[in-house]
Amino acid sequence: MKNLKNLFVILFIALFSFVAQAQTLSGEWQLSEIKAGGKNIELAGVERKPDISLKTKNKLGGTAGCNHYFGDYKILGKGRIKVRDVGSTLMACADEIMKRERLFLDILSKATRFKITKNSLLFSDASGKNQLTFFRKQNQ
Numbered sequence: 001m002k003n004l005k006n007l008f009v010i011l012f013i014a015l016f017s018f019v020a021q022a023q024t025l026s027g028e029w030q031l032s033e034i035k036a037g038g039k040n041i042e043l044a045g046v047e048r049k050p051d052i053s054l055k056t057k058n059k060l061g062g063t064a065g066c067n068h069y070f071g072d073y074k075i076l077g078k079g080r081i082k083v084r085d086v087g088s089t090l091m092a093c094a095d096e097i098m099k100r101e102r103l104f105l106d107i108l109s110k111a112t113r114f115k116i117t118k119n120s121l122l123f124s125d126a127s128g129k130n131q132l133t134f135f136r137k138q139n140q
Contacts (some may be wrong), residue, residue, distance in 0.1 A: 029134035
């Protein structure tokens with residue numbers, strides 16, 4: 001009986017941890033930095049910076065720079081995430097904007113880890129060399 005009670009407590013804590021992570025992730029985030037292959041990609045002067053909106057029902061979406069995008073995410077454990085089924089509208093913009101947009105969506109689609117510190121959110125792939133850093137939008 002004691003083992004069953006301990007198991008219940010452990011399962012409750014694990015479930016609460018997943019719910020708390022999802023609630024912390026949810027909201028509107030503005031991109032502040034892209035790292036590809038360990039190198040920073042310049043965002044200074046970018047008129048329409050990508051953003052992301054994370055919903056509590058595992059939906060995501062936002063603006064990738066030119067196009068709007070959408071998809072799903074799932075929290076797999078502490079600091080682990082799976083982003084899937086990412087799609088976007090098909091507007092055309094300047095080559096430089098489209099190149100940065102493709103890079104942003106590629107890194108987002110391959111994200112396997114996330115970390116939240118104060119008002120920032122970091123997504124990275126398994127290597128850690130490809131990263132997206134966001135800050136929480138202030139209108140929340």
